[in-house]
Amino acid sequence: MRAGRGDSALKSVVLVGFMAAGKSRIGRLLAERLGLPFVDTDKQIVLAYGLSVAEIFREHGEGEFRSAERRTIARLLEGPRQVIAIGGGAYVDPQTRETLNTHATTVWLDPPFDLVFRRLTKSSTRPLASGKTPAELRRLWDERRQCYAMAQVHIRTSDAPAGIFADEILEQLVVLA
């Protein structure tokens, strides 16, 4: 791992948060503003397996997907500085969380539940959301917030244009540097 503590201007920036929090949309804009590459761990895993996330869950199981997430994140953190969007479950893993908080700057994107719920009902690509009742999703949301709260930067988001939140993250990164 390249960066250690205290050198946040060199560290990759990793966006964490619940499914449909806007990690990829905001991450892409943040990367543009920082002049860094953008990478999405779900996309990397999908490319490596030649299967969709839902197919990986179905054919190989969630455990295999989580191992792939851990490996992908470790590999990306070995590389040059970039903006990385990770899947909503990756930061819940204590080991991954520790690695990320040590070797990257972690940013929690935190939209209101109602917004996430509306977005998730329009999407059918997420195995952990499809078929869940609103109450089940709310429970998962409540459980995971305790983990996301361990990220170094907290950005409350809304359905306002993504660029606003990319700018807010930039301001926070300047404070940390």
Ligand code: S3P
């Ligand atoms: C997951 C979130 C998804 C994807 C997979 C599992 C989760 O990514 O990694 O479906 O456990 O929350 P997004 O957060 O981009 O939806």
